[in-house]
Amino acid sequence: MTQRSLRDLLDELDTDKVSIDESGRIRSSDPNVEARLNELRDLLDVKKLARMDDSNGSMCHCTVPPPPMQSGCALQ
Amino acid sequence: MTDTAAIPGVLDEEILTAFSDEILHLIVLPTEQCNFRCVYCYEDFSVGTMKAPVVTGVKRLLERRIPTLRQLHIGWFGGEPLIAQKVIEDISESVLMLTRTAPGITYTSEVTTNAYKLDLATAKRLHKLNIRHYQITLDGPEKFHDRTRIRRDGGGSFQKIWTNLLDLRSSSLDISVTLRVHVTPANLDVMPEFLLGIRKEFLKDSRFVILPKAVGHWGGPNDSEFNVLGHAEATQAVSALEELIRGQAGSEKVYRPGNVCYASRPNSLLIRASGDVGKCTVALSDPANSIGRLLEDGTLELREESLGPWLRGWSKDSSKALGCPLVGLPRSAGEPVLMQIGVRPPGSTKSGDVEVGK
Numbered sequence: 001m002t003q004r005s006l007r008d009l010l011d012e013l014d015t016d017k018v019s020i021d022e023s024g025r026i027r028s029s030d031p032n033v034e035a036r037l038n039e040l041r042d043l044l045d046v047k048k049l050a051r052m053d054d055s056n057g058s059m060c061h062c063t064v065p066p067p068p069m070q071s072g073c074a075l076q
Numbered sequence: 077m078t079d080t081a082a083i084p085g086v087l088d089e090e091i092l093t094a095f096s097d098e099i100l101h102l103i104v105l106p107t108e109q110c111n112f113r114c115v116y117c118y119e120d121f122s123v124g125t126m127k128a129p130v131v132t133g134v135k136r137l138l139e140r141r142i143p144t145l146r147q148l149h150i151g152w153f154g155g156e157p158l159i160a161q162k163v164i165e166d167i168s169e170s171v172l173m174l175t176r177t178a179p180g181i182t183y184t185s186e187v188t189t190n191a192y193k194l195d196l197a198t199a200k201r202l203h204k205l206n207i208r209h210y211q212i213t214l215d216g217p218e219k220f221h222d223r224t225r226i227r228r229d230g231g232g233s234f235q236k237i238w239t240n241l242l243d244l245r246s247s248s249l250d251i252s253v254t255l256r257v258h259v260t261p262a263n264l265d266v267m268p269e270f271l272l273g274i275r276k277e278f279l280k281d282s283r284f285v286i287l288p289k290a291v292g293h294w295g296g297p298n299d300s301e302f303n304v305l306g307h308a309e310a311t312q313a314v315s316a317l318e319e320l321i322r323g324q325a326g327s328e329k330v331y332r333p334g335n336v337c338y339a340s341r342p343n344s345l346l347i348r349a350s351g352d353v354g355k356c357t358v359a360l361s362d363p364a365n366s367i368g369r370l371l372e373d374g375t376l377e378l379r380e381e382s383l384g385p386w387l388r389g390w391s392k393d394s395s396k397a398l399g400c401p402l403v404g405l406p407r408s409a410g411e412p413v414l415m416q417i418g419v420r421p422p423g424s425t426k427s428g429d430v431e432v433g434k
Contacts, residue, residue: 006082006091011392016384018342020368022375023140025097026342029380037095044092 006043012036083395085335091390094341098146101344103357104134106163108155108349112190112233115224115302118295119155119360123349126163129372130351135170136374142174145181152187152207153357155349158194161201168205186210190225192233196243203249211287212241213256216263217270224260224291224302245281253278254331256287259313261303267313271320279325287331288317294358336398340389345376353378355386356402364405381408 017033020026028034082088093099108123126134142148150171152164168185175183186209187202194210202208214237215221222232244253255274259267271286278284290310293299305313318330338344339355346354347370354365364385368378385406389398397404 006088010082010091010390013390015387015391016381018387019380019383020342020345020376020378022377024100024137024343024345024376026095040092040095041097044089044096 099343101149103151103153103346105153105349106157107160110156111228113226113228115298116291125160126349133370133372133374134167142178148183150185157187158189191237191240194240208251211254215258220263253284254287259290275325279329285329285331286321288314340398340401359402
């Protein structure tokens with residue numbers, strides 16, 4: 001899928017209808033939103049993302065960007 | 077096809093991973109108490125150490141999720157997390173056992189700590205629990221640091237933190253440390269010399285990076301009693317200090333946070349010591365930051381309508397909210413707007429040099 005179509009997909013995703021189920025999984029009770037979420041998931045096959053070792057031999061990093069630490073906060 | 081990013085400044089992979097159920101980011105507050113009383117702190121310390129039912133709830137939630145996860149990232153925050161090490165150890169031991177049975181998973185963990193209790197023995201213990209990244213704050217040289225990062229009993233904290241940092245550096249532990257260096261009007265002049273000292277002691281070690289940050293009025297009770305740099309001054313000061321570090325020690329020594337706040341990511345949740353679930357680690361008193369509860373059986377009871385406002389940055393024309401969804405957060409009718417947190421208008425910060433915390 002092209003980057004443009006990823007934008008399209010986000011435009012069609014009504015984030016007000018996105019929720020979290022009892023296990024913390026991302027869900028929607030709206031079938032259209034659930035379909036968009038599934039399309040997003042289909043775009044990412046985490047299993048295929050190569051992992052690489054930090055050249056310093058410290059933490060193992062995935063090619064997927066890690067979640068920002070609290071220091072990424074724009075406020076604090 | 078176009079080469080324009082779906083959201084400018086945001087990697088497509090970051091968009092996709094934010095919506096993945098194979099990735100889970102939990103920020104856990106094992107306690108909301110602290111052994112410090114930093115003058116700019118925004119927390120009210122109204123919640124104590126995480127009780128057994130909540131600890132059990134976290135473990136059961138992870139028991140349920142880990143078998144289908146590819147990435148688990150746990151950030152320990154507080155309060156001061158290292159005054160609740162038993163909670164950290166209890167949950168971490170459980171996570172390690174669970175991840176051993178899920179060989180495909182990448183599990184990382186970090187702690188944001190004032191480092192007062194981070195002696196080498198503690199760091200070694202945490203390392204065994206796979207907690208290997210630290211964010212530690214210094215407010216400049218001892219004289220300045222001890223005026224603002226004050227212990228609960230009123231004493232200074234610099235010497236002990238510095239000793240702990242030197243011990244970490246002298247160790248062979250496979251860790252990484254982000255030294256968050258706070259910039260204020262009071263310490264701005266001494267900061268270049270201080271950073272030279274940091275470079276000498278730490279930056280030849282690849283495990284250490286620096287994150288200069290301007291102190292702000294973050295909503296604490298003392299906000300009216302100390303000065304902060306105005307927005308433009310802060311931006312300029314932080315840039316100059318980053319440049320100084322880069323010039324002396326290389327660009328990799330400056331920590332670069334991402335453009336998307338964890339609070340914007342649907343697969344990132346804040347678990348408070350009380351079991352309340354939120355999104356943001358700053359607005360702890362804000363009702364909009366309470367999106368539900370974690371129960372003892374590991375199930376999450378989240379209000380369906382409470383998540384959407386935090387995710388609005390992914391929508392068209394709202395991408396600015398990705399960096400901080402709290403700013404301009406839409407609220408239900410009647411819901412109080414928390415005035416303590418937000419971007420203050422230019423000119424609202426006081427200038428001058430006033431000592432605080434005395």
